[in-house]
Amino acid sequence: MRNAHDFTFAGQRLTARATGALWWDAEGVLIVSDLHLGKSERRARRGGSLLPPYETEDTLIRLQADILETGAAHVVCLGDSFDDLEAAAGLAARPRDRIARLMAGRDWTWITGNHDPAPPGLPGRVADTLALGPVTLCHVATGADRPEISGHYHPKAAIHVRGRAISRPCFLRDARRLILPAYGTYTGGLRSRDPALARLMAPDARAILAGLPMVEIPMPR
Template identity: 35%
Template sequence: MKLKQIYFYKHNLFLDVSGVLFWPLKKIAIVSDLHLEKSSYFAKKGNFLPPYESFETLKKLSNVLKKKNIRQLILLGDVFHDDHGYERLDKSTKDLFNKIILQYETKFILGNHDKNINIPNLKTFKKLKIDNINLIHQLTQNLSIEITGHYHPKVVLIIQGNKISKSCFIVSGKKIILPAFGKFTGGLNVESNVFEEILDSKRDYYLIDSSKIYHLRKNYKTNNLKLNIVSG
């Protein structure tokens, strides 16, 4: 199953295996943490990564979006790895980026990596609110209902002695945390104390496999991440 439907505070939302969240009633797609031009950022510091990740990430996003009936695209922060990432895009990648943001009504929410970025003809926001849901890069610890990014959550499982790490969505109380969409983004294990401090104890994880999303639940009694597949 490439899409997982959830009911979140009176809204039907769909979690896509790509890492994009779709809000069909509003014709909105939400994606976080592309970290474009991360490779060129590190290259300037003498650390070399494969240089084509920005184009590949944008091509993947374009292919996902064109299969859905959406009108608005919300970029949920850390679209670029630094404030000068847009300037470093090569021509073909910049053309693709501009094509995407012009094809949809695009809203760019600032993240911690690109909080001072300036992109021609694209307005930026610190946060947005649609109906009762706040859209912001990094969640707050207040009682507001939020869709966020920032943490790059991953589930780490041991299967037949092999350690497997997979990106995931987290749904916990009034918060949704999106996975990172970018190619070279790393991730934070959902067992990290960081999540214990910022989220409710009851959490659902939606693990992204190559062609499926698995709904996993924490074992609350032991407080260990003994995950059982609820549905796939």
């Protein structure tokens, strides 16, 4: 069963991984988006439900596996890495150590997002955007002419197989835009047919479904 899906974007060979991470072999870069670390803590702080406080650990363990399997020299987190700035500041010792171990010996870039607009107080580079080759990496797609890789929307798409709908987080891509699914454990999705995504993507856009097996389909709209 395919657990990775290769494609060309802006002239670059990229690999969408079943985990929702993007691997750019030529640059040695692993890109993930919308980790939402500290989500359960934020929810509890605001007087909401006390969700199982394990999602930060789980997200980081999965990220570690992606880093080890690809041998990434540089990791880019495309924003909303933390559910809010307090969650970043109040990160417990254990996940903080885990992040430090992941960062050791490789470049790391935190792109800012709407949930974490300021630097997260961790080592690594902090930037609003990052230019890599012909591509701009940013949190929210801007609609600019230059090719962009972004996150933010948590896209998901459904495919109907014999009357059964299978819905999964997905990568969306057209000639200029590539949108990553949310990587964090406690994240929901936005249907690709939602006007916000349908407006953004060109008519010939495609969706690459994360999970197993990986398949590419015309973007449902």
